Amino acid sequence: MTPAExxxxxxxxxxxxxxxxxxxxxxxxxxxxxxxLAERSRADLLAELDVAPVPPAxxxxxxxxxxxxxxxGVRPPASTRVARLAPAAAAEGESATAEAWLAVPRxxxxxxxxPRDASGRRLLVAILDEQERVVEGGRSPHATARAxxxxxxxxxxxxxxxxxxxxxxxxxxxxxxVRRPPSPHGPEAAGARTELVEALAMEEAxxxxxxxxxxxxxxxxxxxxxxxxxxxxxxxxxxxALDKRTLDTLLERLNAARVSPLVLAPELAAEREAAVVxxxxxxxxxxxxxxxxxxxxxxxxxxxxxxxPEAARSSAAAGALLLxxxxxxxxxxxxRAFVSAHLRPPEEVGRxxxxxxxxxxxxxxxxxx
Numbered sequence: 001m002t003p004a005e006x007x008x009x010x011x012x013x014x015x016x017x018x019x020x021x022x023x024x025x026x027x028x029x030x031x032x033x034x035x036x037l038a039e040r041s042r043a044d045l046l047a048e049l050d051v052a053p054v055p056p057a058x059x060x061x062x063x064x065x066x067x068x069x070x071x072x073g074v075r076p077p078a079s080t081r082v083a084r085l086a087p088a089a090a091a092e093g094e095s096a097t098a099e100a101w102l103a104v105p106r107x108x109x110x111x112x113x114x115p116r117d118a119s120g121r122r123l124l125v126a127i128l129d130e131q132e133r134v135v136e137g138g139r140s141p142h143a144t145a146r147a148x149x150x151x152x153x154x155x156x157x158x159x160x161x162x163x164x165x166x167x168x169x170x171x172x173x174x175x176x177x178v179r180r181p182p183s184p185h186g187p188e189a190a191g192a193r194t195e196l197v198e199a200l201a202m203e204e205a206x207x208x209x210x211x212x213x214x215x216x217x218x219x220x221x222x223x224x225x226x227x228x229x230x231x232x233x234x235x236x237x238x239x240x241a242l243d244k245r246t247l248d249t250l251l252e253r254l255n256a257a258r259v260s261p262l263v264l265a266p267e268l269a270a271e272r273e274a275a276v277v278x279x280x281x282x283x284x285x286x287x288x289x290x291x292x293x294x295x296x297x298x299x300x301x302x303x304x305x306x307x308x309p310e311a312a313r314s315s316a317a318a319g320a321l322l323l324x325x326x327x328x329x330x331x332x333x334x335x336r337a338f339v340s341a342h343l344r345p346p347e348e349v350g351r352x353x354x355x356x357x358x359x360x361x362x363x364x365x366x367x368x369x
Contacts (some may be wrong), residue, residue: 010037010045018049022058026307038065043074064234092323100170101163103156104299107240108135110156114148115203123148124199126174126192130240131288132295133183137192139199163303168209170337174297175200175208180288213298216305216316225316225330230310231297233341239296242342250280250339260330274336281335288327293338294322309360 006029009018037045045068049062069075070239098115109132123143127136140147152162178197182189218224242250244321257272297319305312321331 003029003036006030006033007036010042010049010104012314020353027057031061034058034061034065038068038350041069041074043069055260098165098167098171098203098337100165101152102170102299102302103117103160103162103166104239104296104303105156105160106238109299110160110162111165111170111173112148112152112162113174113203115144115167115206121145121148122199122202123151124174124196124203125151126177126196127186128173128177128294129183129185129292131180131286131292132173133175133180133288134177134189134196135186136188136194137196139195151277161303165302166209166212168207169211171200171206172208205289211295211298211302211319213302213305213312213316216313216322217320218313218317224317224321227314227331228321230314231318231334231337233338235341238338239293239300242339246280246284247342249284250276250342253280255345277336277339278332281332285335285339290322290326290331290335293335294319294326297322310364 006018006021006025009021010033022033034046034049043066046062047065049058097117099112100114101112103110107130109128111124111126111128115122115124121143123140125138126134129135155161174196178193178200182193186192218227241247253276254273257276297315301312301316301319304315318334321328322334325331
């Protein structure tokens with residue numbers, strides 16, 4: 001969203017829409033908005049932003065602008081309230097409202113769901129793994145607006161920001177997650193899953209909703225396939241990694257394919273290795289992992305839609321393809337690219353982050369990521 005569009009939202013008093021737009025806006029656009037409000041001496045609007053759940057970097061600029069205006073003698077209206085996270089009920093008993101956020105620090109997905117009705121806010125938090133199983137989670141039956149705001153503003157693991165998500169879709173993902181076995185990656189996963197089951201039983205009013213990133217993918221199948229083909233999986237930018245057991249199996253088979261009493265032409269050797277990857281993709285990848293990859297690509301598209309629109313379009317198309325037509329040739333080509341991205345030549349060893357554990361080299365020169 002452009003600075004001019006953000007300014008229109010601010011001057012129209014549409015604070016809820018504005019802070020959602022700021023969560024996905026480029027830093028330069030947020031900075032331009034704050035500068036424009038300061039130039040107009042709109043201390044009232046800046047004060048509204050200061051108490052709204054906006055990203056920390058935006059709040060820092062807002063408070064600097066308010067300090068400057070105070071130095072000029074412009075005083076913002078006195079206010080100690082915390083901005084509402086959902087529209088207030090017009091009357092007792094009005095239907096429940098809710099808000100939700102997601103963050104995608106690899107390799108997990110973090111979901112925050114905040115249903116709200118006349119009795120107050122309830123907070124549900126969950127971390128899901130690559131197969132959309134519960135790793136960690138919990139609930140708070142009496143959550144304050146300030147506590148939710150601080151949770152969302154802190155971001156997630158690895159500084160991955162939370163971005164707004166339709167509450168119905170967050171509820172749908174959580175309901176699907178608790179129907180699966182708990183993740184083996186979390187020691188408290190079983191207890192967290194049970195707690196979320198109980199919490200979701202109280203939120204029947206929240207209807208399921210599709211992933212909002214579906215709208216970013218081209219609607220025509222051919223156009224969607226072409227857009228998906230533009231997605232490239234980088235070794236250091238995978239949504240998540242294959243589990244060690246699957247990787248070990250793949251490496252063992254690739255190394256066996258390389259060992260031959262015959263001297264094979266490079267083309268035949270490459271064809272043999274491609275057949276190994278193709279067999280793994282078509283016969284051995286769990287369906288939940290394929291679906292989890294599709295959802296994670298939609299998540300990435302939603303998070304990046306403002307800053308990287310073309311990449312978001314390709315990611316959304318790829319995610320939709322894996323979910324709608326996982327057995328299609330185009331989907332399997334995507335999966336082969338995903339699996340192949342886990343393999344790298346020996347010369348890339350040692351280029352990881354400082355302090356990373358030593359990587360294990362296989363006999364054939366393939367390296368475990």
